[in-house]
Amino acid sequence: MSRNGITRRNVLRNGAGVVAAGALSAPMVHAQGTGGTLRCGFWDHWVPAGNGIMRELCAEWGRANRVEVNVEFITSVGNQNLLTINAQAQSRSGHDILSFPTWEPAAKHELLEPMDDVMGRLAQKYGEVTPAAEYLGKVGGKWVAVPAVSGTQLKPSCTRFDLMQQHAGLDMRAMWPAKAERGPGADGWTWEAFAAAAEKCKAAGVPFGLPMGQFSDAVDWVGGLLTSYGANMMDARGNPTIRNNAKLRQAVEMLVRISRALPDDVWAWDDASNNRALISGRSALVFNPPSAWAVAKRDQPQVAENCWYAPCPAGPEGAYVGYLPYFWGIWSFSRMKPAAKGLIEFLSERPQAERQTNTSSGYDIPPFLSMSDFRIWETEGPPTGFAYNYPVKPHQNQKTSVAFAPAPAEFAVQAYNNGLNTKLIARIVQGGESIDQAMGWVERELNTIRRGG
Amino acid sequence: MAADGSLAVSAASGTGRASSLERFARRRSTIAFLMTLPLLVVVIGLVGYPAAYGIYLSTLNRRMTGFMEGDWLPTGLGNFEILFDSDTFWMVVWQSCIFAISAVLLKALIGFWLAHMLHHIPTKGQRKWRGMLLVPWVIPPALSTLGWWWMFDPSYSSINWILNIFAVPAVPWLGEPWWARASVIIVNVWYGAPFFMIMYLAALKSVPEQLYEAAAIDGATSWQRLRYVTLPMMANIISITVLFSLIVTFANYDIVRVLTNGGPRDLTHVFASYAFQVGILSSNIPRGAAVSLFMFPILAVCAFFVLRGVTRRNKEQM
Numbered sequence: 001m002s003r004n005g006i007t008r009r010n011v012l013r014n015g016a017g018v019v020a021a022g023a024l025s026a027p028m029v030h031a032q033g034t035g036g037t038l039r040c041g042f043w044d045h046w047v048p049a050g051n052g053i054m055r056e057l058c059a060e061w062g063r064a065n066r067v068e069v070n071v072e073f074i075t076s077v078g079n080q081n082l083l084t085i086n087a088q089a090q091s092r093s094g095h096d097i098l099s100f101p102t103w104e105p106a107a108k109h110e111l112l113e114p115m116d117d118v119m120g121r122l123a124q125k126y127g128e129v130t131p132a133a134e135y136l137g138k139v140g141g142k143w144v145a146v147p148a149v150s151g152t153q154l155k156p157s158c159t160r161f162d163l164m165q166q167h168a169g170l171d172m173r174a175m176w177p178a179k180a181e182r183g184p185g186a187d188g189w190t191w192e193a194f195a196a197a198a199e200k201c202k203a204a205g206v207p208f209g210l211p212m213g214q215f216s217d218a219v220d221w222v223g224g225l226l227t228s229y230g231a232n233m234m235d236a237r238g239n240p241t242i243r244n245n246a247k248l249r250q251a252v253e254m255l256v257r258i259s260r261a262l263p264d265d266v267w268a269w270d271d272a273s274n275n276r277a278l279i280s281g282r283s284a285l286v287f288n289p290p291s292a293w294a295v296a297k298r299d300q301p302q303v304a305e306n307c308w309y310a311p312c313p314a315g316p317e318g319a320y321v322g323y324l325p326y327f328w329g330i331w332s333f334s335r336m337k338p339a340a341k342g343l344i345e346f347l348s349e350r351p352q353a354e355r356q357t358n359t360s361s362g363y364d365i366p367p368f369l370s371m372s373d374f375r376i377w378e379t380e381g382p383p384t385g386f387a388y389n390y391p392v393k394p395h396q397n398q399k400t401s402v403a404f405a406p407a408p409a410e411f412a413v414q415a416y417n418n419g420l421n422t423k424l425i426a427r428i429v430q431g432g433e434s435i436d437q438a439m440g441w442v443e444r445e446l447n448t449i450r451r452g453g
Numbered sequence: 454m455a456a457d458g459s460l461a462v463s464a465a466s467g468t469g470r471a472s473s474l475e476r477f478a479r480r481r482s483t484i485a486f487l488m489t490l491p492l493l494v495v496v497i498g499l500v501g502y503p504a505a506y507g508i509y510l511s512t513l514n515r516r517m518t519g520f521m522e523g524d525w526l527p528t529g530l531g532n533f534e535i536l537f538d539s540d541t542f543w544m545v546v547w548q549s550c551i552f553a554i555s556a557v558l559l560k561a562l563i564g565f566w567l568a569h570m571l572h573h574i575p576t577k578g579q580r581k582w583r584g585m586l587l588v589p590w591v592i593p594p595a596l597s598t599l600g601w602w603w604m605f606d607p608s609y610s611s612i613n614w615i616l617n618i619f620a621v622p623a624v625p626w627l628g629e630p631w632w633a634r635a636s637v638i639i640v641n642v643w644y645g646a647p648f649f650m651i652m653y654l655a656a657l658k659s660v661p662e663q664l665y666e667a668a669a670i671d672g673a674t675s676w677q678r679l680r681y682v683t684l685p686m687m688a689n690i691i692s693i694t695v696l697f698s699l700i701v702t703f704a705n706y707d708i709v710r711v712l713t714n715g716g717p718r719d720l721t722h723v724f725a726s727y728a729f730q731v732g733i734l735s736s737n738i739p740r741g742a743a744v745s746l747f748m749f750p751i752l753a754v755c756a757f758f759v760l761r762g763v764t765r766r767n768k769e770q771m
């Protein structure tokens with residue numbers, strides 16, 4: 001070998017050099033791509049197909065961008081998703097992208113990657129974001145998470161139009177037809193009219209199924225009513241606004257009136273109780289996304305066929321519907337931030353958003369107001385078009401609401417999870433306290449929350 | 454064993470350095486330490502560290518960026534100060550005491566009664582009854598509580614359905630505060646009474662039969678046999694069981710969480726469910742940690758008195 005100028009030593013040296021160069025310059029090679037692995041923890045959707053479409057969309061994006069996307073679904077049953085978020089925040093490790101429920105982006109904003117760039121590009125394409133999503137997803141004027149499509153829901157009136165017509169004399173389909181216009185009587189759809197209808201329906205044995213406990217369905221509808229009266233409990237600087245608040249008193253009086261027209265056991269209802277009230281045919285109205293209708297379609301088709309969506313009733317300061325969003329956020333300790341942002345942007349674009357909404361039978365609500373015209377809400381049924389007024393549309397003059405806004409999120413989340421607004425009413429109606437006593441109590445609670453942040 | 458606690462080394466073993474190492478390794482204290490090391494690691498890792506971390510968390514502010522300042526308590530104890538000023542928190546303290554004390558008393562009484570009943574059944578049939586009565590205790594409480602929740606359901610309660618058959622008005626099991634408290638206690642007693650039963654049964658079986666024979670010869674009534682023979686002989690096991698159950702019941706979480714979620718109007722919250730609501734649901738982990746730490750002094754006082762009683766009785770018997 002040495003005769004040809006090739007020595008054993010040279011071969012070994014050159015070979016080692018090639019191997020070292022190859023190893024150092026080689027990209028991170030994974031199963032299907034070269035862009036590494038992106039770990040996503042999405043919300044485990046109530047609608048089983050809702051997970052399938054997320055898996056499908058992630059795989060599509062992964063193939064196009066040569067990134068391996070691992071998708072897990074984390075249930076909110078037993079607050080498993082909250083426990084996961086807190087565990088990952090404590091350990092500074094876990095998924096790259098996580099689905100954050102309503103208040104979590106604000107609570108964990110110091111550990112979240114700013115998303116202004118993504119939201120800026122999306123807003124340029126699709127326009128305005130619903131105000132409640134902005135309140136929850138922006139901290140200090142910066143987006144800390146992107147309002148998600150999958151899992152985001154609204155809670156407008158899901159009525160039994162036959163029972164409303166029969167007992168309350170309201171033709172909900174005529175008032176809110178499946179087209180972009182207000183029908184006759186729509187302007188009279190106020191909390192006054194609502195309370196009168198609730199009293200008539202209770203007398204007829206089909207009371208409205210509105211929970212009054214401390215679960216989110218209860219807190220959301222009561223929060224929407226308070227906002228429609230301009231009745232805030234805390235201002236944007238975190239000061240309680242209970243004392244001498246005439247708007248709050250007026251709203252509380254209306255809530256007391258309505259709650260007396262509800263079933264006696266609503267104080268113990270959870271988020272499933274109102275669904276059951278509608279599905280069993282015992283109730284003429286609930287505030288809920290179409291999940292209750294979907295179960296009724298399977299189990300009680302005669303109930304589902306008589307369901308019809310209407311916006312929330314209006315108060316002196318407009319109509320506000322309870323909004324319960326999810327957000328897609330990226331941990332600041334993620335090592336895949338550019339890829340994670342790319343995937344979130346892809347999932348938020350109109351074609352992908354529409355596929356998510358279609359697969360969930362119209363349940364999922366995109367955050368952009370321009371996306372309230374998906375065909376699924378016109379075609380879903382029976383009855384066809386029943387969900388036309390489920391999303392917020394311009395002709396409804398309705399806005400999304402988050403209970404305890406505009407209080408700073410770190411205070412609002414505590415008031416929300418303590419159900420302070422429903423407990424205020426419960427103290428009066430169930431506990432026999434006067435409005436002044438109950439309002440004094442809620443003021444003390446808000447001051448306790450405010451202390452120490 | 455040598456005077457220094459080392460075991461005798463028989464053979465000559467190499468150099469002086471090696472032999473001193475060997476002696477160290479063979480010392481009883483070293484062996485004992487090494488053998489308890491796995492347990493120490495488990496206790497420190499799974500009890501000591503979480504407890505210390507919980508105490509540390511409770512001293513932080515909401516964002517966990519620094520210590521929580523107080524107005525009249527020193528820095529680091531601000532969360533406790535806020536809790537002292539909270540109506541809801543004092544209500545939780547009161548409710549936790551009502552829940553734990555009434556549930557433990559009922560469990561002890563029912564367990565004692567069941568143990569007596571079983572003790573007087575012939576051995577062959579006893580096994581069958583013992584197995585059946587233990588069923589509530591072996592079902593995971595979250596699962597069995599879900600079954601109870603269905604029975605107590607506000608709108609579709611099966612118990613109310615049965616009551617209605619007998620023209621008894623429906624009971625607002627979970628909607629009315631005192632009924633909701635009673636429901637939570639009922640489920641806890643149903644779940645925990647078999648534990649008392651099995652402990653008391655074991656204690657009953659260890660009471661020497663001669664004592665009862667002597668009492669019978671002296672003409673003792675059944676109440677006197679119970680008062681002067683059975684109860685003194687079971688006093689230690691009763692104390693330990695009550696203490697253990699008090700700790701577990703005070704820390705109970707799943708029954709309240711599944712059954713009432715603390716409602717109506719927070720009137721069924723106990724320490725653990727309230728700590729979860731404040732800490733996890735409301736994203737205020739330090740304050741949640743402060744709530745849960747409140748159990749510690751209460752239980753420490755109980756443990757002190759119960760264990761002092763046990764020690765005193767042991768000394769008297771020696």
